[in-house]
Amino acid sequence: MAFVNQPKQHTYDLVLVGSSFASGFFLYEYLKTAPENASILVLERGNRNPHQWQLENQKNSDIDWFNTYIHEGLSHKDWMFTIGFGGSSNCWTGCCPRQLENDFRMKSKYGVGRDWPISYADLEPFYAEVENFMGMSGTDEWSMTPRSTKYPLPPHRLTDPEAALMDHYKGFYYPQSTARPSRTFKNRPRCCASGICRLCPIDSVFTIQNSMMDIFEDPRVDVITGAHVDRLETNNNVVTGAVYKKDGKEITVKGELFGLGANGIFNPYIMQKSGFEHEFLGRRIHEQVSTWAGFDLKGMKNYQGSTIITGQGFMWYDGDHRKEYGACMTEFNNKIRKLRVEKDRWNERMYIQFVVEDLPLDENRVIYDPKLDKPIVSFTKFSDYGMRGLEKVFDYADELAGVLPVERIFFDEKFEKKRIPRSTEAHIQGSVVMGDDPTTSVVDGNLVHHTHRNLLVLGSSSFPTGAPANPTLTLSALSVRAAYKLRT
Numbered sequence: 001m002a003f004v005n006q007p008k009q010h011t012y013d014l015v016l017v018g019s020s021f022a023s024g025f026f027l028y029e030y031l032k033t034a035p036e037n038a039s040i041l042v043l044e045r046g047n048r049n050p051h052q053w054q055l056e057n058q059k060n061s062d063i064d065w066f067n068t069y070i071h072e073g074l075s076h077k078d079w080m081f082t083i084g085f086g087g088s089s090n091c092w093t094g095c096c097p098r099q100l101e102n103d104f105r106m107k108s109k110y111g112v113g114r115d116w117p118i119s120y121a122d123l124e125p126f127y128a129e130v131e132n133f134m135g136m137s138g139t140d141e142w143s144m145t146p147r148s149t150k151y152p153l154p155p156h157r158l159t160d161p162e163a164a165l166m167d168h169y170k171g172f173y174y175p176q177s178t179a180r181p182s183r184t185f186k187n188r189p190r191c192c193a194s195g196i197c198r199l200c201p202i203d204s205v206f207t208i209q210n211s212m213m214d215i216f217e218d219p220r221v222d223v224i225t226g227a228h229v230d231r232l233e234t235n236n237n238v239v240t241g242a243v244y245k246k247d248g249k250e251i252t253v254k255g256e257l258f259g260l261g262a263n264g265i266f267n268p269y270i271m272q273k274s275g276f277e278h279e280f281l282g283r284r285i286h287e288q289v290s291t292w293a294g295f296d297l298k299g300m301k302n303y304q305g306s307t308i309i310t311g312q313g314f315m316w317y318d319g320d321h322r323k324e325y326g327a328c329m330t331e332f333n334n335k336i337r338k339l340r341v342e343k344d345r346w347n348e349r350m351y352i353q354f355v356v357e358d359l360p361l362d363e364n365r366v367i368y369d370p371k372l373d374k375p376i377v378s379f380t381k382f383s384d385y386g387m388r389g390l391e392k393v394f395d396y397a398d399e400l401a402g403v404l405p406v407e408r409i410f411f412d413e414k415f416e417k418k419r420i421p422r423s424t425e426a427h428i429q430g431s432v433v434m435g436d437d438p439t440t441s442v443v444d445g446n447l448v449h450h451t452h453r454n455l456l457v458l459g460s461s462s463f464p465t466g467a468p469a470n471p472t473l474t475l476s477a478l479s480v481r482a483a484y485k486l487r488t
C-alpha cells in the first residue's frame with residue numbers, strides 16, 4: 001500500500017516507529033516470512049524529502065534536528081541525526097566496520113563496562129546479510145574477525161600514505177568497509193569521492209530511499225509520514241497501541257507487535273512518556289570520543305583514494321590496554337581540508353581521526369519532563385577511561401611520524417589546549433540497554449522488552465558498551481537478528 005495519510009485498519013500485526021536502519025532492517029527480515037495478508041504500519045515523524053529535494057534545498061530534512069531535544073550538561077557535546085523518512089541514512093557517511101569479538105565481552109575479557117548478552121558469533125551471519133544487502137565495499141584480506149562471506153564489492157583505492165601504513169601495520173590496517181560502492185551496485189553509482197557526503201551529489205551511498213523502497217512499498221506495509229509518535233498505550237504488561245500526532249490531531253492505532261526504531265534519544269523518551277519505568281531507562285547514553293591530527297609530509301603525496309574515509313587502522317584497538325584505557329580506531333580522511341600553501345606541495349598533507357571508545361556512565365541520560373514537549377539529553381561528562389584513551393593520540397601521532405616521512409604534526413587546538421574532543425561522532429548509543437538480567441537491563445539480547453514481550457526496542461540504544469567501530473552495521477544486523485529470532 002505504501003504511503004498513506006491515515007491508518008487503513010484499526011489493528012495492525014506490527015507497528016514500527018521510525019523509518020531508518022533500525023526499523024528498515026527489522027522490516028526487511030520480518031517480511032520474508034510474513035503472510036500475504038499481514039499488516040504493518042510504519043509511523044515516521046518527519047516528511048519524505050527525496051534525494052532531489054535534499055540537493056535543491058541543500059539540507060537533509062525540513063525539520064531542524066537540533067531543535068528536537070534540549071541540551072544539558074557539557075556545552076561542547078552535541079548529538080546529530082536527521083528527522084525524516086529514512087532518518088540518518090539520508091546524511092550518514094557509510095563507514096561500516098564490524099565490531100571485534102572482544103567488543104562483545106568487555107567485562108569478562110578486560111574487567112570494564114558490561115558484556116553484551118550476545119557474542120560476535122551470534123551476530124556474524126546477520127552482519128554478512130546486511131553487508132550483502134547494502135553492497136558493502138571491503139577487503140577479503142580482513143583478518144580481525146572470522147567472516148563467513150566475502151564483501152560483495154572490492155575495496156576502495158587507498159591513498160599513498162595509507163599503502164605505506166598498510167604495509168607497516170600488516171593485518172591491522174585495512175581499506176574502509178563502506179556502504180559507498182567501489183563500483184556500480186544495483187541503482188547506485190560508484191562513489192565520486194567528492195567529499196560532500198551529507199548530501200551525496202550522485203546518490204551513491206546506501207540510503208533507505210535509494211535501496212529499501214521495495215520493502216517500505218511492499219503491499220503489506222502502510223507508511224504514514226508526519227506522524228509524530230507521542231507514546232505507547234499499555235495494559236497488563238502488553239503494548240496495545242501507539243498514539244501519534246499528525247496535522248494537529250491525536251490518533252491512536254492498535255497493534256499486536258510494536259517496534260521502536262526512533263534512535264537512542266527518542267526510544268527512551270517515548271517509553272518514559274508512556275509510563276515505562278526502569279532504573280536504567282534513558283541512562284548510559286554515550287558515543288565515541290574523538291579528535292584529529294594533521295601531518296605535513298615530506299615528498300609523499302596524498303588524496304589518491306576513491307572515497308571519503310579510505311582506510312581504518314586497528315593497531316591501537318584491541319588488547320590488554322583496554323583494562324586501563326579506551327581502544328582507538330583510526331579513520332583516514334581523504335576529503336580535502338586545508339591544503340598546503342607551498343608550491344607543488346599542496347597535497348603533502350594528511351588528516352587522521354582517532355576514534356576512542358567511551359565507557360557509558362549512568363549519569364549521562366535522556367530525561368522526560370512532563371512540563372516540556374521534548375526530551376532533555378543530559379550529558380555531564382565523558383568517562384575517564386575514554387579520555388585516557390584519547391590522551392594517547394599524541395603518542396600515536398608520534399608513532400605514525402616514525403612510519404611515514406612526516407615533517408610536522410598539528411592537532412585540533414581545542415583538544416591540544418583544553419582537552420575538548422570533537423563535539424559528536426553522530427552515534428547515539430546505550431539509553432535502552434540490553435542484557436540478560438532484567439534488573440540491570442531494559443531489553444534482552446533479542447531486543448525484546450523484559451516485561452512487555454510484544455515490544456522491541458531497536459537500534460543502538462540497546463548497546464551495553466560502545467566500541468570504536470561505527471554502530472550502524474551492528475545495529476542493522478541486530479534488527480535482522482531480532483526479526484529472525486521472533487520466528488525461531
Ligand SMILES: Cc1cc2nc3c(=O)[nH]c(=O)nc-3n(C[C@H](O)[C@H](O)[C@H](O)COP(=O)(O)OP(=O)(O)OC[C@H]3O[C@@H](n4cnc5c(N)ncnc54)[C@H](O)[C@@H]3O)c2cc1C
Pocket residue numbers: 017018019020021022023043044045046080081082083084085086087088089091092093094095096198227228229230261262263264266270425426427428458459460470471472473475
Ligand atoms: C552526519 C552523520 C554521519 C554518520 N556516519 C556514520 C557512519 O559513517 N557509519 C555509521 O555506522 N554510522 C554513521 N552515522 C550514524 C547513523 O546514521 C546512525 O547510527 C543510524 O542512522 C541509526 O539508525 P536508527 O534507525 O536507529 O535511527 P535514525 O537514523 O536516527 O532514525 C530514527 C527515525 O525515527 C524517526 N523518529 C524519531 N522520533 C520519532 C517519533 N516520535 N515518532 C515517529 N518517528 C520518529 C526519525 O525521524 C528517523 O526517521 C552517522 C550519522 C550522521 C548524522
